[in-house]
Amino acid sequence: MAVYTDISEEELGAFLGEYPVGELLSYKGIAEGTENSNYLLHTFGGAFILTLYERRVDKADLPFFLGLMEHLARKGVTCPLPVHRRDGQTIGELAGRPAALITFLEGMWMRRPTPQHCREVGKALAGLHQAAADFPLTRKNALSPGGWMHLWEGAKGRADEVEPGLEREVEAEFAEITRYWPTDLPSGIIHADLFPDNVFFLGGKVSGIIDFYFACNDLLAYDIATCLNAWCFEKDTSYNLTKGAALLAGYQSVRPLEPSEAEALPLLARGSALRFMLTRLHDWLTIPDGALVNKRDPMEYVRRLRFHRQVAAPTEYGIDIA
Numbered sequence: 001m002a003v004y005t006d007i008s009e010e011e012l013g014a015f016l017g018e019y020p021v022g023e024l025l026s027y028k029g030i031a032e033g034t035e036n037s038n039y040l041l042h043t044f045g046g047a048f049i050l051t052l053y054e055r056r057v058d059k060a061d062l063p064f065f066l067g068l069m070e071h072l073a074r075k076g077v078t079c080p081l082p083v084h085r086r087d088g089q090t091i092g093e094l095a096g097r098p099a100a101l102i103t104f105l106e107g108m109w110m111r112r113p114t115p116q117h118c119r120e121v122g123k124a125l126a127g128l129h130q131a132a133a134d135f136p137l138t139r140k141n142a143l144s145p146g147g148w149m150h151l152w153e154g155a156k157g158r159a160d161e162v163e164p165g166l167e168r169e170v171e172a173e174f175a176e177i178t179r180y181w182p183t184d185l186p187s188g189i190i191h192a193d194l195f196p197d198n199v200f201f202l203g204g205k206v207s208g209i210i211d212f213y214f215a216c217n218d219l220l221a222y223d224i225a226t227c228l229n230a231w232c233f234e235k236d237t238s239y240n241l242t243k244g245a246a247l248l249a250g251y252q253s254v255r256p257l258e259p260s261e262a263e264a265l266p267l268l269a270r271g272s273a274l275r276f277m278l279t280r281l282h283d284w285l286t287i288p289d290g291a292l293v294n295k296r297d298p299m300e301y302v303r304r305l306r307f308h309r310q311v312a313a314p315t316e317y318g319i320d321i322a
């Protein structure tokens, strides 16, 4: 994550007094991540992550996100558990922000995922979809086509600062993608941001999934499309068919795709690339230079969009259609 909000030792000590975690031993801001402010804490009770929810997280959605983590953990998906305060609540307030304490997960995220990692993440994604199927709360995806338009309206006037001609190109993408966007595919709770930095591995196996703050109800295959974008492209934006085939086979080993889902993959991948390009573009243009956050390059996702635009059939992603 990033650090947008600084906290003092005194206010942190007072905040932690509400939790059964023992005395504070140390804390430090975590530079990784984008959305919220995260701190790694050590107390007499162990290691924890403290998250202060920032601009894109609506406080009203926190019971959904934190409840989902507890639900998934009960179903055997390794993810952080929110720590309950002595009054039973999981959501507190620190430095004027909604804040929560969650358990620390061991493991490392893969800077250079291999096909084997892609297979494991495909399996883990399908397992997550199945485990979340009976979670009783729902949350609309704020970043589906309606939300994209809102981001685009705020950014398009400056898009050509990133690359000349980008405004025109993205306008044309919007028209195409929204015209054919599917609505009748299997849906459920999706992670919606399952990038390599949100999946921890130990000994080649997934040891934990983090960062549920975009989770929502949407098309299950859209989550797969997001993973293809995040896991299966190389630095030069070439699509790695071996990784794509492994991720899709891993997913299908747990939950086989319906033919209509496989058919929709090129459009879903294009829409997902547009969605991540838009949040990156928005951040690129609005995050102040001093913030402790790594801004992500919107052009990486413009290049993925261009790739998906020329895909003629889902088999080009490596899907095994029986």
Ligand SMILES: Nc1ncnc2c1ncn2[C@@H]1O[C@H](COP(=O)(O)OP(=O)(O)O)[C@@H](O)[C@H]1O
Residues within 6 Å of the ligand: 001, 002, 030, 032, 033, 034, 035, 036, 037, 038, 049, 080, 102, 103, 104, 105, 106, 197, 198, 210, 211, 212, 213
């Ligand atoms: N439960 C956790 N256990 C271990 N590390 C974590 C945990 N949650 C977050 N982190 C660390 O914090 C970083 C940012 O967390 P993340 O939830 O991705 O933030 P953001 O929502 O701001 O993107 C992660 O890359 C990881 O290094």
Ligand SMILES: N[C@@H](CCOP(=O)(O)O)C(=O)O
Residues within 6 Å of the ligand: 001, 032, 033, 034, 035, 193, 195, 197, 198, 211, 276, 279, 280, 296
């Ligand atoms: N995965 C997104 C940004 C969100 O960052 P995360 O740290 O919350 O995963 C992107 O790469 O654009």
